[in-house]
Amino acid sequence: MRASLIQLSVDASESAEERRHRAASLVRDRAGDDLVVLPELWTAGAWSYDGWDREAESVDGPTAVALSAAARQAGAWLHAGSIVERDADGTLYNTALLFDRNGELRGRYRKIHRYGFDTGEATLMGGGDDVVTVPTDFGVVGLAICYDLRFPELFRGLIDAGAELIVIPAAWPAARLMHWRLLTRTRALEEQVFLLACCAAGTHSGIHQAGHSVVVDPWGTVLAEAGPDQETLTADLDMSEVTRIRTELPVLHDRVLGITAPAAR
Numbered sequence: 001m002r003a004s005l006i007q008l009s010v011d012a013s014e015s016a017e018e019r020r021h022r023a024a025s026l027v028r029d030r031a032g033d034d035l036v037v038l039p040e041l042w043t044a045g046a047w048s049y050d051g052w053d054r055e056a057e058s059v060d061g062p063t064a065v066a067l068s069a070a071a072r073q074a075g076a077w078l079h080a081g082s083i084v085e086r087d088a089d090g091t092l093y094n095t096a097l098l099f100d101r102n103g104e105l106r107g108r109y110r111k112i113h114r115y116g117f118d119t120g121e122a123t124l125m126g127g128g129d130d131v132v133t134v135p136t137d138f139g140v141v142g143l144a145i146c147y148d149l150r151f152p153e154l155f156r157g158l159i160d161a162g163a164e165l166i167v168i169p170a171a172w173p174a175a176r177l178m179h180w181r182l183l184t185r186t187r188a189l190e191e192q193v194f195l196l197a198c199c200a201a202g203t204h205s206g207i208h209q210a211g212h213s214v215v216v217d218p219w220g221t222v223l224a225e226a227g228p229d230q231e232t233l234t235a236d237l238d239m240s241e242v243t244r245i246r247t248e249l250p251v252l253h254d255r256v257l258g259i260t261a262p263a264a265r
């Protein structure tokens with residue numbers, strides 16, 4: 001299968017609506033691909049907290065409408081990155097959306113681990129509860145978002161739920177590029193999955209984005225890696241490699257479940 005990661009630039013030079021048009025057009029250009037991926041919170045800006053309330057939308061709001069149409073026109077599965085979702089109670093979530101080739105919404109994941117400690121996402125958004133996997137015509141896709149990369153237990157949960165390919169939209173700061181590069185490779189290797197991590201480019205709210213979107217195979221080999229600026233990164237994935245590598249090096253069978261720490265003294 002062929003996947004493309006659109007490492008979209010996000011900055012203050014255009015409105016969310018203008019960026020939506022630009023993103024939809026870039027998705028339409030990927031007709032022939034099997035899966036197209038966008039970054040985290042690319043409409044509102046992942047670090048532009050003061051715009052989140054204004055740009056918040058429902059899962060059938062303007063971003064979903066525009067991107068569902070783009071998925072249908074491209075004939076590809078589309079991971080539309082994440083939106084600032086406002087639910088019926090008014091709570092905000094960082095929510096990833098996965099559309100199928102007909103533009104139907106087939107997966108929705110609310111980011112579980114909220115970044116910011118006592119600021120930003122950690123205080124302005126609610127956290128998700130659900131581990132989400134979605135069957136597709138090329139394999140089972142698991143969903144995670146940006147800061148989730150730091151929490152291996154979520155990734156174990158995803159492979160226990162059958163994930164063969166994990167997609168991670170992100171807005172990772174360039175200041176921690178080294179962590180991004182280590183963690184993306186490590187999660188693919190330890191879970192023996194394909195990992196597609198699509199970061200934003202550009203600078204918003206003073207945070208320079210890392211770019212360096214990456215496709216890693218279940219052996220931990222980087223199949224494709226972007227530079228720091230906007231670009232579309234394409235890779236061909238042989239999904240049978242998941243079973244081949246899990247059979248050749250069956251470390252997942254050697255897991256010892258239920259290990260607990262000794263009681264605190």
Ligand SMILES: NC(=O)CCC(=O)C(=O)O
Binds near residue numbers: 170
């Ligand atoms: N948007 C994010 O989740 C940022 C995560 C981050 O900056 C980090 O883990 O470091």
